[in-house]
Amino acid sequence: MSKIDLSRVDFETLVIHAGQTPDPNYGALATPIYQTSTFCFDTVEEGAGKFAQEIPGFVYSRGGNPTTRALELKCAAIEGAEDAVAAASGMGAVGAVMTAFLRPGDHAIFDLAVYGGTNHMASKNLPDMGVEVSRVDTGDVEALKAAIRPNTKMIYFETPNNPMMKVTDIRAVKAAAGPGIRVVVDGTFAPPPMQHALALGADIVLHSVTKYINGHGDVLGGIVAGKAEDIKTIRANSITKINGCPPAPFNSYLVLRGMKTLALRIRRHCANAMEVARYLEESPFVKAVYYPGLESHPQHELAKRQMEEGLFGGMLSFELKDDVKGLSSFEAGKKLVNSLKIPAIAVSLGDPDTLIEHPASMTHMAVSKEDRLAAGITDGLIRLSVGLESAKDLIADFQQAFSAL
Numbered sequence: 228m229s230k231i232d233l234s235r236v237d238f239e240t241l242v243i244h245a246g247q248t249p250d251p252n253y254g255a256l257a258t259p260i261y262q263t264s265t266f267c268f269d270t271v272e273e274g275a276g277k278f279a280q281e282i283p284g285f286v287y288s289r290g291g292n293p294t295t296r297a298l299e300l301k302c303a304a305i306e307g308a309e310d311a312v313a314a315a316s317g318m319g320a321v322g323a324v325m326t327a328f329l330r331p332g333d334h335a336i337f338d339l340a341v342y343g344g345t346n347h348m349a350s351k352n353l354p355d356m357g358v359e360v361s362r363v364d365t366g367d368v369e370a371l372k373a374a375i376r377p378n379t380k381m382i383y384f385e386t387p388n389n390p391m392m393k394v395t396d397i398r399a400v401k402a403a404a405g406p407g408i409r410v411v412v413d414g415t416f417a418p419p420p421m422q423h424a425l426a427l428g429a430d431i432v433l434h435s436v437t438k439y440i441n442g443h444g445d446v447l448g449g450i451v452a453g454k455a456e457d458i459k460t461i462r463a464n465s466i467t468k469i470n471g472c473p474p475a476p477f478n479s480y481l482v483l484r485g486m487k488t489l490a491l492r493i494r495r496h497c498a499n500a501m502e503v504a505r506y507l508e509e510s511p512f513v514k515a516v517y518y519p520g521l522e523s524h525p526q527h528e529l530a531k532r533q534m535e536e537g538l539f540g541g542m543l544s545f546e547l548k549d550d551v552k553g554l555s556s557f558e559a560g561k562k563l564v565n566s567l568k569i570p571a572i573a574v575s576l577g578d579p580d581t582l583i584e585h586p587a588s589m590t591h592m593a594v595s596k597e598d599r600l601a602a603g604i605t606d607g608l609i610r611l612s613v614g615l616e617s618a619k620d621l622i623a624d625f626q627q628a629f630s631a632l
């Protein structure tokens with residue numbers, strides 16, 4: 228047990244200390260990597276007790292591992308959740324929630340624009356398994372209420388979402404859903420301290436740990452946090468059985484390491500993104516910038532209420548004007564991206580390095596053009612994951628790339 232009363236500390240202290248105490252074997256301060264598949268028992272009786280979960284401890288790493296458990300406890304603490312369970316990837320986490328709670332004949336509502344892999348689950352995998360799926364703009368509470376049926380079991384959305392940074396009102400969705408429908412928030416774009424989805428009424432919050440929570444671009448991981456009973460169901464049915472997707476202990480160690488600087492990193496990502504967003508908004512070549520921190524963002528007031536401490540994330544999208552030096556916004560966008568020197572052309576987000584990508588040909592290639600346009604994802608849209616470099620250097624890079632158009 229920690230000597231620190233973690234219920235009374237600031238986020239900076241919580242994220243460093245929660246879930247981790249010196250290792251009982253040798254006092255190692257850094258949580259050791261328990262790189263083992265199985266755990267030994269002194270006696271048959273001890274084994275039986277651990278299998279029956281009457282004696283606490285570990286049996287086999289698919290069901291639980293000390294390094295991964297430290298990560299789960301840390302994530303539960305920062306989300307203010309009763310418990311959390313880790314997965315080998317963000318999609319592992321998404322799939323685990325679906326397979327734990329949706330059955331043939333159930334109905335689930337998904338926002339119009341969700342992450343590509345989740346979109347595939349909603350449009351293909353779940354219907355194949357006999358789950359009815361409706362797609363609704365979860366920002367439109369009346370449309371959401373109209374879509375709810377007697378067999379609705381889940382409402383699922385991302386906030387801010389990918390790649391338009393649409394902000395959905397978590398409180399309003401939970402109020403519309405009532406107690407019988409699980410509200411599941413993918414909070415990947417806004418991990419704590421930016422946003423606490425459970426405190427706003429979500430039943431379950433999940434993250435692709437691959438992104439900000441690990442924050443170093445070197446691990447795939449996922450986490451699901453919520454009520455102890457729900458987490459137990461997800462762990463028992465999905466993570467250890469149907470999906471069989473716990474993280475490797477080494478990856479859990481890397482994420483624990485990355486999380487030590489989560490508070491510092493998030494503040495810097497957000498400050499950099501705000502500066503770059505303001506710069507782009509003032510550029511004569513730019514038609515629109517989508518960033519929840521800008522007054523021009525359609526849900527800026529909601530973002531101010533729902534996202535904390537003026538932290539609006541490190542993600543933004545923008546679109547160039549048509550006819551920039553005779554080019555279409557698509558052609559000009561391609562030329563701009565190719566001329567930038569600091570941002571790497573890559574999907575993913577939340578890395579120390581700034582990443583830039585073109586949703587229509589990359590992350591959202593598999594989404595039909597009609598659905599893409601309905602979600603506002605035009606051919607000219609460019610998505611930027613603002614990294615931890617100097618904002619001044621990033622802006623200077625944009626200046627040189629604009630002048631090369």
Ligand SMILES: *Cc1c(COP(=O)(O)O)cnc(C)c1O
Pocket residue numbers: 316317318319342344345385389413415416435436437438447448449
């Ligand atoms: C990346 C991402 C996922 C999937 O996570 P992986 O770790 O790549 O499996 C899910 N949701 C969102 C919003 C993401 O950005």
